[in-house]
Amino acid sequence: MAVERVATAHSPRGETVLSRREDGTLELRVNGVFVMDTAHTASERALARNALDAFHGSPGSARDGTRVLIGGLGLGFTLHEVLGYSEVASVVVSEIEPAVVEWFLQGLVPEIAADRHDDRVTLDTAEITESVSAQRDSTLDVLLLDVDNGPGYLVRSENASVYGTGFLRQCRDKLAPGGLLAVWSASPAPELTEAVREVFGSVEQRAVPVTLGSLETEYHLYTGRIGAN
Template sequence: MEYVEVARAESERGELVLRERREEGAPAVLELRANGVFVMDTLETSTEQALASAALALVDDPRAVVVGGLGLGFTMHEVLADRRVERCAVVEIEEVLVGWMRDGTVPHGPAMLADERATVVVADIALAMAEARPASYDLVLLDVDNGPGYLVHDVNARLYQDEFLRTVRAVLRPGGAIVVWSAAEAPDLGESLTRVFGAAEALPHEVRLQDRDEHYWLYVARVTSRA
């Protein structure tokens, strides 16, 4: 196995690195790492796609969708594959990652971002939600971390707590939902969602990765009224 660095950048949150994994007889795989920790790659995109498809199935009319976290674009891409979606706002805090997607450093990036329904906003998801108009979205997908137990940055812990979840509730329309992807059960998140939305579900979700079965969770809460 050979690793070739494609791009590297520093932000106030630390280091981002894009690198290729090369193995004889196999296509090169692009890998994203943050502060030395593996985030995602272009080989196994099942979890990102599963988050989007499962979330979209929970909402009758997901015309306007927010995706928290750009990554390598696969959650956004799956959202935009649903023709019910009229606009998809992707909120990504790392400006350089957005640049890599736009300028072709991530080869599939320009094609993904060419969809006229997609808008990428460089911002903290907490700030973006606080500034959004009330009742303006049908679905919010949180793909910033792999759940509250696997934070990319410690400050992200607030995204799974009551204050931020109340902000999300305010931007959702009646019938809308928030869906949070988690690599493990997160009962505290379920309790926070229940306090804010009145009810929540923890839906087990199995994904096949590299000939192994992985068990993930979708934490879901819906807006049934504006009360």
């Protein structure tokens, strides 16, 4: 299948490419490694839905004014799903690659192009660790981590620290009472389970069925909550 390069960018982390296949599907690759495409967005959407539904479904949490931070913009479908919740008042999106942010602002992904005009969104071109550190303590309600496909499928080796107790404690400190951290993983991650449990006192691991074209598979969501017993 022929592939057209829509945009290419280079940064200290390497080459980022946005391509279009013959069928119109857009595809994002980093240093030649497939990251995501517009044909299969179920996992990105499921991350947002499962996390926000869990937060709003807990006692005392179903309220307007929900403040969200997303680690990873990608092609924008996690953000798109989050913006579909009227309870959401603000979203900070952390994305390390300036080109990915610029392509979003240019509207190169038609399905989510209107989201660039949503005044609830703040784009932070920075490492996720820097974006989280910049937040005031106890100010976030939901923190979604989707910078990789989990600790077993790192886009960059440096991201390994994102799944350790040190960074997870920073995330905990930024969450308001009742706040929820959600980490997405393409496969079971026992070490992540233990790290979230150590930091939050408990962890919920949920297998999430996802349909990717004709493939039926399962992804995994790990959540920790402030005040959980």
